[in-house]
Amino acid sequence: MKIKIMIKIFDKIGFFLKEVNEFYVHKKCLSKYSQKFFSSFQKTINKVTTTNDWFRIEDLLITFSQWSKNLKKEKLEYWMSKYSITKKKSKKILVIMPGNVPMIGLHDFLCVILSGHKIIIKLSEEDNLLLPFLCDMMIYEKPMFKNKIKFTKNIFHEKFDYVIATGNNNTARYFEYYFRKYPVLLRKSRxxxxxxxxxxxxxxxxxxxxxxxxxxxxxxxxxxxxxxxxxxxxxxxxxxxxxxxxxxxxxxxxxxxxxxxxxxxxxxxxxxxxxxxxxxxxxxxxxxxxxxxxxxxxxxxxxxxxxxxxxxxxxxxxSKNFLDKEIFFGKTQYPKLEDYADEIDTIQFLN
The missing domain is CATH 3.40.309 (Aldehyde Dehydrogenase; Chain A, domain 2)
Structure with a gap:
């Protein structure tokens, strides 16, 4: 699938999240496009906030707002223009996602899909509803995505080539041992x-x-x-x-x-x-x-x-005027697409 097509789909997802946020915050009317998905998404939101007491609607709206700003055609194109993604055999990438923040695994998802690979996703029980819904939207727009996205509950039953695993310092020891034979991008506590x-x-x-x-x-x-x-x-x-x-x-x-x-x-x-x-x-x-x-x-x-x-x-x-790589006050939860966790370039790792 061409990267332009994928970016167009992600741009639509960003537009949808923007309208959902504006509906809840400002009671703005939804476009016809967003109306197609909103009723089901609202049920998903309600289920998220009732099954995970850490995720309140205020948290979800911050997440939707942040991603609606990043999932824009011009930002996605600028981000990907820095890389030379060559056509080669697609890899299967196992991504073990955390669940402490809503949709925290979406950035890894973007990196894998836009790099032209297939993704096998192991979700946290804390955050297992929002990303699958967005994936269903993508498949609705382009059924070809169905062959690129898979969710699993048991990683031991899966075959994969690379691993991206995010956890704490305790789980990292397990990941290091179990995935020792694979190229692995491992993130620990920070x-x-x-x-x-x-x-x-x-x-x-x-x-x-x-x-x-x-x-x-x-x-x-x-x-x-x-x-x-x-x-x-x-x-x-x-x-x-x-x-x-x-x-x-x-x-x-x-x-x-x-x-x-x-x-x-x-x-x-x-x-x-x-x-x-x-x-x-x-x-x-x-x-x-x-x-x-x-x-x-x-x-x-x-x-x-x-x-x-x-x-x-x-x-x-x-901080303010203290370090070269400082972040301004109020901006920690609004990273850019090129702001990689642990400063490890995920797309370079995958390619």
Whole structure:
């Protein structure tokens, strides 16, 4: 299948997601194209939010908005123009997808399909409804996709050539052993940090809270630790977290908050808090849900060395005029198509 045809289909998917988001947020009318799929998709959305308590409608709409901006013909063409995809025998690519963030495996899906390969998808039980629906839309538009996409519940029954597997540090050991005979792109646990210098605007601090709390803080692109100068007023951060107050409707998140609040209180551990977020001083990079670690610094150059030393643990670094590869406040959950997880080019790996 020609790449132009595939891009055209993905552009339609992006248009559909844009209209779904606008329907829920602004009550805008749907086009005739979107009306064909909307009723079934709405049922899928309802099922997602009732079967996975981590995924609220607010989370899904953020995902739909982000992907509607990326799945545009001009952006897809620009992205793929950087590669020389030669016609050769199609490989079967096994992709083991995580489920901590809605449709988090869609980028790997795009990479495999646009590279001309066949994909075998092992979904997480946490996120096993949205991507299959979009695949059904693609097959409706172009039945040829049916021969390129397969979902599996048992990877031991499948034959494949390459593997892309995303998990945590524990599952990575299993993946490394089981897939040792295959070319494998393996992603382990990562987290994200922010560096504040005390000159941030009110809007930037509001945006930082989005980086912290979107998707209940469960993604590797969520900021889990903040580096701050000495004497920084932490309440400047806590005051701006109201932007994500909808998170208090998620009982799983609030259960985590209550748990860590009681643990820290009983053990007389110092912390700052509001009614749904805890800030705790900590050297560690990996924070639990509802808690954000902070660490003081007094030398930016020394801090750069610390960050460089821990770069293999970091997905995003949020800051302003601090590092070359920094991400602006509020942008961690809106990666571009060319922003690869762990900075490993998936398309180059596949080709």
């Amino acid at each position: 987290t994200s940090i922010a560096v504040l210098q005390g000159t941030e605007t009110e809007e930037e601090l509001i945006s930082l809270n989005r980086d912290i709390l979107t998707y209940s803080g469960r993604g590797c692109r969520n900021v889990g630790k903040i580096f701050i100068p000495y004497n920084y007023n932490l309440h400047l951060i806590l005051k701006k977290s109201f932007i994500s107050e909808y998170i208090t409707k998620n009982y799983k998140y609030t259960d985590n908050y209550k748990y860590y609040l009681s643990i820290y209180t009983m053990n007389k551990i110092s912390f700052q808090k509001n009614h749904f977020l805890i800030l705790k001083e900590e050297k560690n990079f990996y924070n639990p849900i509802s808690v954000v670690y902070y660490e003081f610094y007094n030398d930016l150059n020394q801090l750069k060395k610390t960050i460089l030393k821990n770069k293999n643990n970091l997905q995003c670094i949020v």
